[in-house]
Amino acid sequence: MRFSLILKVFFASLAGFAAGPGQAQSGAKPPLVAITAIVEHPALDAVRAGITAELAAQGYKQGESVRITFESAQGSTATAAQIARKIAGDAPAVAVGISTPSAQALAAAAKQVPLVYAAVTDPVAAGLIPAAGTPKEKITGVSDMSPLGDQVALIREILPGAKKLGVLFNPGEANSVALVAALKTVAAKAGFEVIEGPATKTADVQQAARSVLSKADAIYVPTDNTVVSAFEAVAAAGRQARKPVFAGDTASVAKGAVAAVGFDYDTVGRQAGALAARILKGEAPGAIPPEDARGTDLKVNPAAAAAIGLSLPAQVLARAKAL
Amino acid sequence: LSLLAAIGALETGLIFGLVAMGVYLTFRVLDFPDLTVDGSFPLGAAVAAALIVGGHGPFSALIMATAAGALAGLFTAWLNQRFQILHLLASILTMIALFSINVRIMGKPNIALIDTPSVADPFLAMAGPDWGKSLALAVAAALIWALLARFLASDLGLALRATGTNARMARAQGVDTRLMTYAGLALSNGIVALAGGLFAQVSGFADVTQGTGTIVVGLAAVILGETLLPSRRLWLALIAAVAGSVLYRFAVALALDSDGLGLQSSDLSLVTAAIVALALMAPRLRAEWRAKRQSQANGAKAP
Numbered sequence: 001m002r003f004s005l006i007l008k009v010f011f012a013s014l015a016g017f018a019a020g021p022g023q024a025q026s027g028a029k030p031p032l033v034a035i036t037a038i039v040e041h042p043a044l045d046a047v048r049a050g051i052t053a054e055l056a057a058q059g060y061k062q063g064e065s066v067r068i069t070f071e072s073a074q075g076s077t078a079t080a081a082q083i084a085r086k087i088a089g090d091a092p093a094v095a096v097g098i099s100t101p102s103a104q105a106l107a108a109a110a111k112q113v114p115l116v117y118a119a120v121t122d123p124v125a126a127g128l129i130p131a132a133g134t135p136k137e138k139i140t141g142v143s144d145m146s147p148l149g150d151q152v153a154l155i156r157e158i159l160p161g162a163k164k165l166g167v168l169f170n171p172g173e174a175n176s177v178a179l180v181a182a183l184k185t186v187a188a189k190a191g192f193e194v195i196e197g198p199a200t201k202t203a204d205v206q207q208a209a210r211s212v213l214s215k216a217d218a219i220y221v222p223t224d225n226t227v228v229s230a231f232e233a234v235a236a237a238g239r240q241a242r243k244p245v246f247a248g249d250t251a252s253v254a255k256g257a258v259a260a261v262g263f264d265y266d267t268v269g270r271q272a273g274a275l276a277a278r279i280l281k282g283e284a285p286g287a288i289p290p291e292d293a294r295g296t297d298l299k300v301n302p303a304a305a306a307a308i309g310l311s312l313p314a315q316v317l318a319r320a321k322a323l
Numbered sequence: 324l325s326l327l328a329a330i331g332a333l334e335t336g337l338i339f340g341l342v343a344m345g346v347y348l349t350f351r352v353l354d355f356p357d358l359t360v361d362g363s364f365p366l367g368a369a370v371a372a373a374l375i376v377g378g379h380g381p382f383s384a385l386i387m388a389t390a391a392g393a394l395a396g397l398f399t400a401w402l403n404q405r406f407q408i409l410h411l412l413a414s415i416l417t418m419i420a421l422f423s424i425n426v427r428i429m430g431k432p433n434i435a436l437i438d439t440p441s442v443a444d445p446f447l448a449m450a451g452p453d454w455g456k457s458l459a460l461a462v463a464a465a466l467i468w469a470l471l472a473r474f475l476a477s478d479l480g481l482a483l484r485a486t487g488t489n490a491r492m493a494r495a496q497g498v499d500t501r502l503m504t505y506a507g508l509a510l511s512n513g514i515v516a517l518a519g520g521l522f523a524q525v526s527g528f529a530d531v532t533q534g535t536g537t538i539v540v541g542l543a544a545v546i547l548g549e550t551l552l553p554s555r556r557l558w559l560a561l562i563a564a565v566a567g568s569v570l571y572r573f574a575v576a577l578a579l580d581s582d583g584l585g586l587q588s589s590d591l592s593l594v595t596a597a598i599v600a601l602a603l604m605a606p607r608l609r610a611e612w613r614a615k616r617q618s619q620a621n622g623a624k625a626p
Binding site: 081086100105127 | 325326327331332334335339358389431435437522525527530532533535576588592
């Protein structure tokens with residue numbers, strides 16, 4: 001352990017010397033973290049705030065031990081491409097691309113710069129990483145994909161004896177098809193058999209819910225636009241069958257879901273900030289596995305649980321934010 | 324301003340220089356305010372990206388992108404000429420429709436082209452990673468400029484210009500002005516879609532939202548070029564449009580670099596607008612200042 005640390009310090013100082021002659025004046029300057037986003041909006045701004053907060057928490061204070069710059073493309077992909085070139089020219093220690101186009105522009109224009117992407121829903125389809133959980137040589141990051149693992153774990157915690165989990169979705173929504181495929185893997189690990197309930201339009205949702213409830217112990221509704229639009233119908237079918245309904249988004253808890261765990265963008269930013277800090281400390285981005293958003297935002301609906309005679313475990317209630 | 328940031332401005336400027344030439348063709352030559360370009364720019368990107376991901380070569384993908392853009396232009400011209408829909412509205416309708424069509428073409432809102440072959444590859448091998456893309460784009464812009472300048476000097480091109488200058492007079496001379504409107508819009512949107520296809524290949528992605536504001540940037544480039552390089556010759560005016568576009572992108576690059584002045588990232592558009600406005604005011608202010616000094620000198624000479 002000691003030895004590897006010494007090696008690391010040695011190589012870091014070697015790299016410092018190698019970079020020295022080229023930028024003699026900037027040698028004393030703290031490392032640069034260049035953040036860029038496609039546009040300013042609440043979710044992306046929260047990510048950016050989370051990154052700065054996490055870097056500060058890890059001892060990287062703006063202006064003292066690190067220089068943090070931020071550029072917004074103000075909604076223009078052409079400007080995003082130009083910002084990426086500017087960042088390539090500034091040669092920062094870490095570049096952070098918030099949102100898919102900003103991260104892609106950086107990946108294409110700043111190939112030599114370590115890149116952390118954040119709030120990219122599908123980094124594999126975006127061409128940033130070769131496969132889920134596998135970083136590229138210079139690229140790692142945090143997606144804002146639905147935290148399926150945390151959601152299935154929550155269902156298992158509330159229903160320790162359940163075997164069959166129904167899922168309602170529209171097979172016409174590419175996003176949902178991908179989610180259900182991923183759910184099958186995750187659910188199998190938690191000991192659930194997944195029962196699919198396809199509904200191609202909102203009018204079909206109630207019937208699909210009834211059909212699935214006759215076979216399954218509980219229903220999970222992913223972030224599917226069709227099913228979420230008819231969430232009240234699913235909740236009603238659940239009450240009738242006295243079986244719980246879980247959701248992939250916390251907004252559905254108010255509409256009758258027993259519980260849901262989602263993520264907030266501040267946490268996505270904090271995760272990305274932690275990855276950036278690891279790169280600043282000398283780790284190679286290619287050695288840091290990319291992450292998904294962590295499910296930290298737990299909401300429960302005790303009234304909906306009581307209506308079907310389900311009592312929520314005390315530790316779930318303790319973690320939850322009140323409805 | 325770092326060298327790479329300057330090269331980046333040049334690259335983006337050359338791509339939108341193509342857009343500016345297309346916009347010049349409709350707004351100035353044909354006198355047809357065409358907003359289709361907000362849709363045909365991402366259309367070119369979408370077609371090129373979908374074809375490249377599907378295994379087609381980057382050059383043939385660009386040709387198909389250009390053809391798709393020309394089709395979009397023909398549709399606007401058809402709405403306008405066949406049904407007498409106001410030119411602005413006809414082009415807005417095509418632009419709106421193209422958003423959905425672009426999602427259909429790509430099958431999703433965004434396609435990555437990060438490690439795929441691009442038309443810039445031979446140039447990257449020739450000029451290195453820094454200048455390769457600029458060189459490729461400069462060759463593309465020069466090629467389109469040469470073809471367009473040659474076309475506008477031909478009989479057909481002259482008929483197109485006559486249609487824009489005085490349609491009634493042109494008809495009296497036997498010019499088919501309807502045909503010219505179709506041809507002009509197809510040509511203009513074809514060039515814009517080519518620019519979109521180049522943008523996707525050079526920037527590493529095609530995104531349905533990338534068309535927003537294309538017309539504004541194109542027009543700004545045309546006007547910037549006209550102010551700084553005023554000329555009645557068409558071939559020079561086209562060069563001026565490209566130069567205007569490159570200048571506009573340098574304004575953006577300067578604005579991006581101005582964070583030392585107490586400005587924040589959200590001020591980018593304001594600073595860009597201020598720099599462009601200054602560039603537009605400069606020739607006039609200088610002329611007025613010179614005239615004033617002249618009259619002062621004259622006044623001093625008079626008793």
